[in-house]
Amino acid sequence: MARKFFVTVMGNSKRALIDLQKADLDLFQATSRVNEQKQFVIEGLLSLEEVGKLVEQGYRVLVEEEQSKRARAPRETIEFQQWIKQMEE
Amino acid sequence: MPPSGYLSASGIEACLQFIASNFPSIAQLIVLPESSIEGRTIRAVKLAKGSGERRGVLLIGGVHAREIVNPDTLVTFALKMCQAYSAGTGLTYGGKVWEKGIIKLIIESSDLFILPLVNPDGRVFVQSPSGDAMWRKNRNPNPGQPCKGVDINRNYDFLFTSGIMTSTSSCSDVFKGTSAFSEPETRNVRHMLDTYTNICCMADVHSYSELILHNWGDDDSQTTDPTMNFQNPAFNGLRGNPGDTLYKEYIPADDLNFMVNTGNKIRDAISAVRGRVYTVEPGVLLYPTSGTSKDYAYSRHFVDASKRKVIAYTIETGTEFQPTHSEGLHIIDEVSSGLIQFCLNCICAVETTFTATELAGELTFMRAFRDEEMLRSVAGRKFVRLLEDHSVELAVMFMGDDRLRKQLLESTKGIVEVLRTSKTAKPKTIDSKIVSAADKLLKTVADKGSPELKKAVGEVSRDLKQFKGKTVADGLKELSRKK
Numbered sequence: 001m002a003r004k005f006f007v008t009v010m011g012n013s014k015r016a017l018i019d020l021q022k023a024d025l026d027l028f029q030a031t032s033r034v035n036e037q038k039q040f041v042i043e044g045l046l047s048l049e050e051v052g053k054l055v056e057q058g059y060r061v062l063v064e065e066e067q068s069k070r071a072r073a074p075r076e077t078i079e080f081q082q083w084i085k086q087m088e089e
Numbered sequence: 090m091p092p093s094g095y096l097s098a099s100g101i102e103a104c105l106q107f108i109a110s111n112f113p114s115i116a117q118l119i120v121l122p123e124s125s126i127e128g129r130t131i132r133a134v135k136l137a138k139g140s141g142e143r144r145g146v147l148l149i150g151g152v153h154a155r156e157i158v159n160p161d162t163l164v165t166f167a168l169k170m171c172q173a174y175s176a177g178t179g180l181t182y183g184g185k186v187w188e189k190g191i192i193k194l195i196i197e198s199s200d201l202f203i204l205p206l207v208n209p210d211g212r213v214f215v216q217s218p219s220g221d222a223m224w225r226k227n228r229n230p231n232p233g234q235p236c237k238g239v240d241i242n243r244n245y246d247f248l249f250t251s252g253i254m255t256s257t258s259s260c261s262d263v264f265k266g267t268s269a270f271s272e273p274e275t276r277n278v279r280h281m282l283d284t285y286t287n288i289c290c291m292a293d294v295h296s297y298s299e300l301i302l303h304n305w306g307d308d309d310s311q312t313t314d315p316t317m318n319f320q321n322p323a324f325n326g327l328r329g330n331p332g333d334t335l336y337k338e339y340i341p342a343d344d345l346n347f348m349v350n351t352g353n354k355i356r357d358a359i360s361a362v363r364g365r366v367y368t369v370e371p372g373v374l375l376y377p378t379s380g381t382s383k384d385y386a387y388s389r390h391f392v393d394a395s396k397r398k399v400i401a402y403t404i405e406t407g408t409e410f411q412p413t414h415s416e417g418l419h420i421i422d423e424v425s426s427g428l429i430q431f432c433l434n435c436i437c438a439v440e441t442t443f444t445a446t447e448l449a450g451e452l453t454f455m456r457a458f459r460d461e462e463m464l465r466s467v468a469g470r471k472f473v474r475l476l477e478d479h480s481v482e483l484a485v486m487f488m489g490d491d492r493l494r495k496q497l498l499e500s501t502k503g504i505v506e507v508l509r510t511s512k513t514a515k516p517k518t519i520d521s522k523i524v525s526a527a528d529k530l531l532k533t534v535a536d537k538g539s540p541e542l543k544k545a546v547g548e549v550s551r552d553l554k555q556f557k558g559k560t561v562a563d564g565l566k567e568l569s570r571k572k
Contacts (some may be wrong), residue, residue, distance in 0.1 A: 001221075014331070014332055018375075018376065021254050024261040026262045028298075029378060030297065030298040030300055030302075030374065030403075031298050032374045032375040033374070034375070042375075042376065071222030071411060072222075072414070073155070073215045073216045073222045073411050074216055074222055076095055077094050077096070078093060078094035078096065079103075080097075080103035082094075083100060083104070087090075087091070
């Protein structure tokens, strides 16, 4: 499985943002917005190959962090007995 | 001491069992009719004390597997509501205090349905060291297709065939499935709405972006042309382009106002905890959607008029999918506070106060009078607004004071008798007995109420005197003229 990175994709128009749908990428709909620089942006989780393709198509892509840096679910999981014991302490 | 980590999928399940077995008088387990794809039983819990006609609120979470904090939020919320109700206390989240009367009001006057983990298979996969921490979908093997998983929140029957921002490729994170409701997880949510027909409010808790999203999600909204709607095939192919003028989804103005006002109150209740300010906006954002729970839930009554209207939200919590657990604890607190406010906004104070009294049968008449008479005059609208602004405080006050409640019933009975004649040839007038009873009631309410309520009661008291010797219609007319 290719390594993935959290990214912010920037386009020049709303249309450019909507056109991203065709690429079937893991983009987070709830993060779509116009930023302070009036750019149309959306965050996502992409491989470097996918980032490269977007850049070729004229998007700016800010690569932020490798997936594992923000993947806390496997590390920070506890079972109910421990959870309720801590809640009651 | 707070917990040190997020609950496992089986831990969420165990927490529901714990709640039901430790608070049997208010918590009841609901086994959903369908197990997950991998065979896990899915449960919800209903929190309620008492019965009779009452409104239902449905809270769901854990739809997208990687959005890890939300199932914990919902079970923690449920547990603390039960603990507070049973102990007769309130709840404090950071800087926000919810008094015991509020908790009592919610538990005793509504049915609160909590389905914290819609997609347990996904959570198991996300939490497993050999899984994928950023998995979004369910774990449907999609026989005959190259990849696993369906996006549950694109699988509902709302513009399912439109393809708006969904994919037909099983490898996509927004793969919508082979048909609407192809997935057991979505069918379970539909089951809740179909079975518990008193549900009139729903929140689907997701992550992330600190948003409170209301309808619609497929396109921009408009309140003027009811024919421009998701059911009208004349507009097929035009939806899903926010910002253009070709299509905007119809929403009645009253519904939109309620959604925005309620959203703002949820935002304020969240913000009061530690200052994070969520944004209230329509779900379409810059990027439209179809097949989502929020739009499906609200669209049902347009498709089938026999179904109850469900005001629905998607709440996008936090600023990342898997915040550190210490940050997750803050999110749990602030979202819990927002959910209490959401529940309160879904309760009707008048309905709550008069249900199970001799005036229960007059509720339909009173609603019609509000819509057909009160809301058509300036003065009437002011009375309705004042009632709405203070409805929670009033409901709590009447719930906790039997004598005052009796006084209210007597006073209201007299007023309803007059109102009942308002459309007859000889409408009755408001006599001095009614005015004096209402005045006495208002004085007591003012004495017991907050400064804001006291001020509102003062306004009503002044206006009330203008009605003496007049029909209600004439009184409203004259007051409206003066304003």
